Amino acid sequence: MDSLTSEIAEIRSSYVRDRLAFVPGERMVRIVQALGATDEDLDRLVTVSDALESDPTLPFRKTRTGRFGFDPGAMEVRRLEFQPFMLSTEDDFVRHDAGQVRVFDEIRDDLQLNTALQALFVFKYMVFDGMAVEHRPKLDYDSDRWVCTLLNVRTTTTRDLIGEPALEGVHSDGVDHTMTTYLGSTNMTEDSAVTFLHEMDEVNGVRWHETDPDLVRARAQHRDFLDTCLIVDHELKHSVSTLHAADPDRPATRDLLAFLTRRPVGGGHHSYEFDSPAPHSTLPMTVALSTLDESTRTAG
Template structure:
């Protein structure tokens, strides 16, 4: 992945900055063990450009295969800043995902505009923190989908994290949403992977596979353990009646513009 992003213009300085960007994350609006920012980017496959979209609240519902205490709740995340969106390695990751998903036949989700050449990519920069008193759960919701069409996850770094931490399990869609990771049926697990090195990346067709993660555990339990990620949720625009439709603007961001061609 580093070689691919370098070919797209990322420098050693960009990679170094990307590994540090999670240091400034503010507290998450609903999860005490997480720090977060998010931002929305419109991928225009017709115009071959990616543009930062204006800020919108975020909602993910049970109807979209996400079962958690804050399902259906409108959440207000702090916004991704220029230190991330103007980073050439980050822009390369957006381009990479656009190249990979373009033209791929998938099982689409209901109440999305399946003829649109515009796709919405909501990006989360997340740090999961485990302390001596609090266990960090990258997926507290257990087995789930993300309510989109493609989910891409990229590791930025980790510290004091045990080798068996944050393992991603891929589940058949028959698995019940909200099932705790440790209680999921072994017969419905299709694969297991783990992000261990900088830029390790996983791409899931979100409406055809479910996934879950094991907790972040500390090697030295007297100190904090951290895991820093970029999560790229990508889908076509919503239609009326979709839970997210009121928060699905495609207008550009006026205060923090960003445009990248691909």
């Protein structure tokens, strides 16, 4: 456990310093195995996106979502009841469906009971726990709890449909900590789906290839199973390039998990009525959390 703690402390230190971190998949596999992921569940994670349903606003995407709550008092993460989802221009999110209430199909037990997915929750909490970040308006920073919206997304490109992992261009996710974890792809070109990290001065909604190169802080590409990127969401914006098919006669797909984590919303926030802390009545899930030892934690 000492080696695991040291490894996660090193990632946390990088995240605190740079406000972003990219963890290669090979390293993430070792970490989640040490946190309890089984080989069988890692294999299941590769194909879990096959069961996704259609997205309410994007024809090239299939999506399921679920809400999870980090409770430091009880030292556990638990599944929260279903709520609609909304991102608005106040969240640095500019798209045709910004401000629209979206209703997604729910994440099921095939994902939430997967020990690899549960280990990813624990890993993320160990990285951001106790870290100071720039506050977003109308979030409740007096609360010690966190709300995490998990999105399981498959983006598809065909001859008739161009898949955009981030159709909205430069954006933020309206949260404090964004984490994206790659599950796999089919028929994807080597130059597809590159993530760009932008300074906050970049204009919201600008396409990835039209941005100011002087405002690009970093770039990363999810190519290997469990490649994971963490972003302090109110201190860096991001964009993602288009998904292209290597063989244009076959569909290209890209599967991802996105963990969007923030403090509970306060009064006046556009999602105030969609932020229930109640546990899910029919899809319960509870997992014990861990923290880094205080002596190894880097101050945020």
